[in-house]
Amino acid sequence: MSPATIATAVRRKVPLLRDEDTVSDAVARIAEADVPALPVVDADGKLLGIFGEREFIGALFPAYLEQLGYAGFVPKSLERQLEKRASCGMEAVRKYTNTEHIDVGEDHSDTQLAETFLHHRVLIVPIVDGGQVSGIVTREDFFRALASRFAEVT
Amino acid sequence: MPLAIAIFAGALAVIASERVDRTKVALVGAMLVLLTQTIDQEHAIEAIDFETIGLLAGMMLIVRVTEPTGVYTYLAIRAGQLARGRPLGVVASLALSTALLSAFLDNLTTVLLVVPITFLLADALDIDPIPLVLIEIIASNIGGTATLIGDPPNILIAGHTGLSFSDFVVNLAPISALAFVVVTGLLYLFFRKRLQIAPEARDSVMELDARKSIEDVAEMKRTLPILVVTLLAFFVHKGIGLEPATVALTGATAMLLVTRQSVEAALRGIEWPTLFFFIGLFVMVGALEETGTIEEIANGIGSVTDGDRTAELLGIAWVSALGSGLVDNIPFTATMIPVVEQLQTDDADDAYWWVLAIGACFGGNFTLIAAAANVAAAGMAERAGRPIGFLTFLKVGVPATLVSMILATGYIALRYL
Numbered sequence: 001m002s003p004a005t006i007a008t009a010v011r012r013k014v015p016l017l018r019d020e021d022t023v024s025d026a027v028a029r030i031a032e033a034d035v036p037a038l039p040v041v042d043a044d045g046k047l048l049g050i051f052g053e054r055e056f057i058g059a060l061f062p063a064y065l066e067q068l069g070y071a072g073f074v075p076k077s078l079e080r081q082l083e084k085r086a087s088c089g090m091e092a093v094r095k096y097t098n099t100e101h102i103d104v105g106e107d108h109s110d111t112q113l114a115e116t117f118l119h120h121r122v123l124i125v126p127i128v129d130g131g132q133v134s135g136i137v138t139r140e141d142f143f144r145a146l147a148s149r150f151a152e153v154t
Numbered sequence: 155m156p157l158a159i160a161i162f163a164g165a166l167a168v169i170a171s172e173r174v175d176r177t178k179v180a181l182v183g184a185m186l187v188l189l190t191q192t193i194d195q196e197h198a199i200e201a202i203d204f205e206t207i208g209l210l211a212g213m214m215l216i217v218r219v220t221e222p223t224g225v226y227t228y229l230a231i232r233a234g235q236l237a238r239g240r241p242l243g244v245v246a247s248l249a250l251s252t253a254l255l256s257a258f259l260d261n262l263t264t265v266l267l268v269v270p271i272t273f274l275l276a277d278a279l280d281i282d283p284i285p286l287v288l289i290e291i292i293a294s295n296i297g298g299t300a301t302l303i304g305d306p307p308n309i310l311i312a313g314h315t316g317l318s319f320s321d322f323v324v325n326l327a328p329i330s331a332l333a334f335v336v337v338t339g340l341l342y343l344f345f346r347k348r349l350q351i352a353p354e355a356r357d358s359v360m361e362l363d364a365r366k367s368i369e370d371v372a373e374m375k376r377t378l379p380i381l382v383v384t385l386l387a388f389f390v391h392k393g394i395g396l397e398p399a400t401v402a403l404t405g406a407t408a409m410l411l412v413t414r415q416s417v418e419a420a421l422r423g424i425e426w427p428t429l430f431f432f433i434g435l436f437v438m439v440g441a442l443e444e445t446g447t448i449e450e451i452a453n454g455i456g457s458v459t460d461g462d463r464t465a466e467l468l469g470i471a472w473v474s475a476l477g478s479g480l481v482d483n484i485p486f487t488a489t490m491i492p493v494v495e496q497l498q499t500d501d502a503d504d505a506y507w508w509v510l511a512i513g514a515c516f517g518g519n520f521t522l523i524a525a526a527a528n529v530a531a532a533g534m535a536e537r538a539g540r541p542i543g544f545l546t547f548l549k550v551g552v553p554a555t556l557v558s559m560i561l562a563t564g565y566i567a568l569r570y571l
Contacts, residue, residue: 063538064273070224070369073231075361078278 006110006149010141016041017056019048023045023059026051026093036123036140039133040097047133051100052123059088059096103128113137156297158441162489165438166481172523176482177427179432187400187441201432201440205399206313210432211424212402213303217263219409220381223374226255227367230271233363239279239356242342245289248272249338250258252290253297257304257330258385261294261527262425262517268294269534278356278362284540285345288547291531292519292554295337297526299515300330301389306526307433307478307487307514311507313399314491318392323507325508328514329565333558341550342559359556366550375376376412380405428526432484441486448489452496464571466497473567474513475559479551487514505570512562520555522547 017026017040029051030038037052037054058066060082065071088096102116103126117139124132127135165183169176182356187193193201220226233251240397248268255264256517261474268290276283298305302312311317342349368374384405387394391401410420442448459465477486498506518525522544523531528551532542 062273062277064270064277066532067270067534067537068227068274069222070227070367071268072369073227073363073366074274075358075363077361078274078359 006142006145007108007113007137010137010145011127011135012138012141013135014038016045017051017093018043019092019097022090023056023093023096025088027056027089035136035138038124039126039136040093041133044152045132047103047126047128049097050092050122050124050126051093051097054123055096059091060085066153069106098122102126103119103133105129106134113142117142156476157190158187158445159447161186161190161192161498162438162442163304166485169332169485170523174528175427177434178429178430179436180485185435187438193437193441197392197444198437198440201443202436203310203313205397206309206541207429207432208399209303209313209402210306210429212360212399212406213260215406215420216381216384216402216409216425218260219413219415220377220418222369222415223268223377224367224369224372225378226267226273228364229255229324230268231362231364231367233517235360235362236274237560239351239359241346241351244275244279244351245286245338245342245345245349245490248275248286249289249293250332250336253334256294256297257300261298261305261525262301262530264294264536265291265527265531268533272363273538275359276485278355278358279351281351281424283350283538284535284546285341285348286544287531287535287542288550289345291528292550293334294527295518295525296330296334296337296558298502299333300327302550303402305515305518306484307461308511310484310487310491314495315504315507317507319388319398320392322511323389325504326511329512329562332565333561336561337554341554344550345552355395364382373414377409380408380412430479435485439492440538443492444490449490449496452493455493455497461499466504467566467570468563470494470497470506470512471509471562472559474510475517475520475555479515479555482523483514483518483525486517490514505566508570509566512566513559516555516558516562519551519558521551524551
């Protein structure tokens with residue numbers, strides 16, 4: 001199993017989100033690109049973070065949910081409150097962008113990607129070249145490539 | 155001596171500005187007084203009050219092990235439901251449960267447990283959560299005043315004086331209860347228009363299934379009896395010849411033995427930044443003592459009051475309330491303890507400690523930065539998309555502090571003068 005090949009094989013070129021895009025636009029573009037998240041950049045194309053499935057759930061559900069830690073006692077009837085939060089669709093995506101430092105350089109290894117997926121619970125890792133996003137690796141693609149190689153060698 | 159004062163005053167100013175983490179500031183201050191030989195290492199280590207550190211670490215562990223069982227969430231939900239959606243009842247039950255939890259857990263922990271549930275209840279009742287959160291912060295600081303373990307200033311005072319848990323309850327619980335009733339009542343009147351609950355929303359809070367909040371019944375059965383025994387042991391610690399830190403650390407050790415959580419997971423519950431903040435603070439105050447600064451401050455106060463006990467007691471109470479509001483009640487109390495010790499001419503006259511405790515604890519309501527619990531609650535509210543600004547807090551914090559201190563002045567006059 002060559003360390004460089006998996007990361008190279010699963011790399012994708014994707015559209016980028018601007019920090020001022022609305023949440024609704026961002027969700028539509030994520031669905032269109034068929035990836036779990038997209039990189040968010042500023043006006044100069046500098047990577048600010050990522051916005052995806054997890055961040056959208058965070059925008060739509062009340063923020064205190066994360067602080068509760070457990071929500072088994074919350075009744076379904078409270079879900080009508082979601083309607084109140086539908087307005088988040090018009091908010092700028094920067095408000096909900098995950099700004100954890102999770103990008104890797106062009107010379108990244110599979111081990112670096114594995115470590116990033118393990119420690120940051122993110123669904124994509126942006127690849128940055130000279131400050132600009134040159135592609136992404138999704139966790140699903142990485143898993144599929146790993147599984148395929150694993151099957152070949154066993 | 156000027157160097158010790160300059161380092162301490164500089165550290166206080168930076169802590170109050172909130173631009174740098176307070177633990178970093180305290181540790182830098184401690185290192186500076188050591189590096190400049192303002193205090194030598196031997197005396198610096200002697201200045202660290204390990205009674206306080208032990209009590210804090212023990213209680214942090216106990217809370218960390220019991221918290222994932224969901225028992226505190228259960229209590230908060232039941233408190234919210236007891237009122238059956240009536241605004242006054244909601245305020246009273248949430249404030250009372252916060253004050254009671256604060257009396258036996260530390261304020262910071264209480265706020266971290268209660269605030270998310272409050273947001274959930276407010277969502278269910280379709281009301282603004284901020285008035286409830288503000289009332290809870292105030293109730294937490296007033297409730298924490300009642301016991302030795304309720305608020306860091308009391309833990310500091312107990313660590314220094316050896317006054318017992320019962321001494322604290324007997325002297326502080328009455329004024330804490332009185333201030334709680336009056337201040338909570340006034341806050342309800344102030345906020346009542348923002349707490350109107352529509353009849354159809356009243357039932358929704360009853361749909362929360364409190365029993366489901368108990369995540370781990372077996373773990374609760376293992377750990378809850380130890381929590382109860384530990385809290386009861388605080389009431390009799392003097393009688394059985396044990397210091398509060400020994401009681402807390404014994405309870406924490408027993409928890410570690412019975413819990414299914416790993417030692418590593420349990421120890422992660424210790425807020426190391428808080429403990430190191432205290433250590434840095436103790437070393438800086440030790441330097442002030444070592445250089446004679448504390449004695450000079452005490453002499454200065456003594457010359458103003460001319461040794462008049464009434465002036466000294468009321469002066470300590472009010473200066474502590476205002477000083478805690480401007481700085482943070484923990485460093486303020488740590489500085490005041492040796493000053494009060496100098497002013498106290500009769501060792502048996504404990505009134506000096508009670509007025510310090512009342513002033514510092516009630517002063518925790520003065521501003522947003524006056525107590526760690528206030529800052530933590532504001533942080534949670536901000537993450538929930540409802541930030542509480544410095545001025546917003548000031549509008550309720552200042553009146554709440556003034557009312558509670560006016561009541562405290564009457565209490566001090568009746569009981570100690």
